[in-house]
Amino acid sequence: MKPITVLYFASIRTHLGIEQESFPAPSTLSKVKAEIVSRHPDDKTKSILEGCMWSVGDEMADEDEDGDKEIKGGVVVAVIPPVSGG
């Protein structure tokens, strides 16, 4: 099965120093999030992720409601931190 691609935007991209990563499929948002933390086990990664929004495919996903829904291989997940500068 094709992997799940996770795209990093804004502060999470700067902090991790990578644009994207692959994760094994199938998975769920909760699992992907936990795996990001275990690959990058520092406090700042954790705290940035706590404030992030998520998209699965082309749609925004709600961590509480959609956290355990299956994500198939080949799907693109984006990690979207709020940005406040301007």
Added chain:
Amino acid sequence: MQEHTSLTLEEYRRYGRQMILRGFGLPGQLKLKNAKVAVIGAGGLGCPALQYLAGAGVGTIGIFDFDTVEASNLHRQVLHTTARVGEYKAESAKAALTSLNPHITIITHTCPLLPSTALSLLAPYNLVLDCTDRPQTRYLVNDACVRLDVPLISGAAIEWAGQWCVLGGYHQGGLPIPAAESRREDGDHKGIGRATWPAPSLPTGSSDQMSPPPTPTPRTRRPCYRCLFPQPLANTSGNDRSGTCEEEGVYGPIVGVVGVQMAAEAIKVVLGVDDPLPRLNLISMSPALTADPASTSTPFRSIRVRGPSGKCKACGEGPGVVVGDDLEAVGYDEFCGVRKTYDQYAGEGEDKVDVMGKRTTTQASVERISVQGLKDGFYDGRIPGGYVTSLDPVSPERSGRSEEGDGKKVLVDVRAELEYGLCALPGSTNIPMKAFLSDPIGRLRSISQTAHLPSEVYFMCRRGNDSLISAEALRAALSESESEAGKAVERCRVKDVVGGVRAWSDQVDPTFPMY
């Protein structure tokens, strides 16, 4: 207020190239002329957004900005000029826009938008662009727009990345009559009502008296900023400026692109030809982070977001709604985790420093010293010449000994390597904060070049936040190793330089290049 129903000959000539586009026409251009658009912030996002709104012929533009133009703004805030440094940004932007388009009305607001004033200041407008640079204002602007019932174009950018979206009001519903021109209902807070939306358009073509009356097309409400971002990003840096261009840096073109996109969305909202579904648009311009050809920077992504959230604390229906008539009760600073930091006191004298010292009573043994104290204690009262940059033949990664070379005093600069390379104090050693915090005592030993710890350690950074965090970490690590050993191991005085290199540049030596 009187609606414009015609254009002058000059306006026909000026706007002709866009009036022949689908969605514009004469009705569209008149919608723009009748629109009253508030742009909050005339900075990186506001400048390009204002440029295109004014160019397109938005009839009334309110510019909100209480800040003044600084030289460090000019790489990205393209309406301002070198000659206008020191002027209010709102006035400077007005000067630029007036010369671009004399057919529009521009109103400047140079007072800050506060919970106590936001509703009355925004009531005359029927569309708002959030081009601000801090989360508490973002939530305030959103809540005011929800309360006034006007659409909001939200945009944000920092470093290499940005995002924007259209919020509030109705998809393809155009603009309402501003709250200030709407009929006030009894009991409205401070007499400020809500904007009035025109009735939904009726399907046309049916004049048959026998058929039932046509039903209005249902309108779809857009979500608000709190629906998308119910919580601000946690600020763990202990620095209230984190997330600002000053702290994080900003690539000029990113605010340009996001600001122009905001104007593009705003014009479509005015014309009623905006997206039928809510979307959040993300853009990144970051330099390639790897040489891997399979890696892509994915510069752009447009994501469908959900409609208004029932759980939303601003536009929702539930019991948790915090946004009502009284925005002063919302508590934006607390919500966004804003505290008073030493930073607001820096450079205001020793008394203020003492006040802030109380914040750190648990690590009371970190001494807070002024830049004058650094000059006296580390440089024996002399101003050291010849600041170090990364272009110097001698690497700034030097021994870290003070000029006496006794190794007993060290000056640790915890700024990032790149910033340290811009300009640094001679005799200082660069240990970026992240590296320092991972092993304070070990890092310190690595630069002292003797078996002993230095007798005095001075901490320095850009403004004094990171240096205090680092100094406290060292103090805590020393206390821990002392309690493990059961006695004082080595005497090491930990000193934090309040105000950092900025204060050095301001108060000791203006020839230190401040960035």
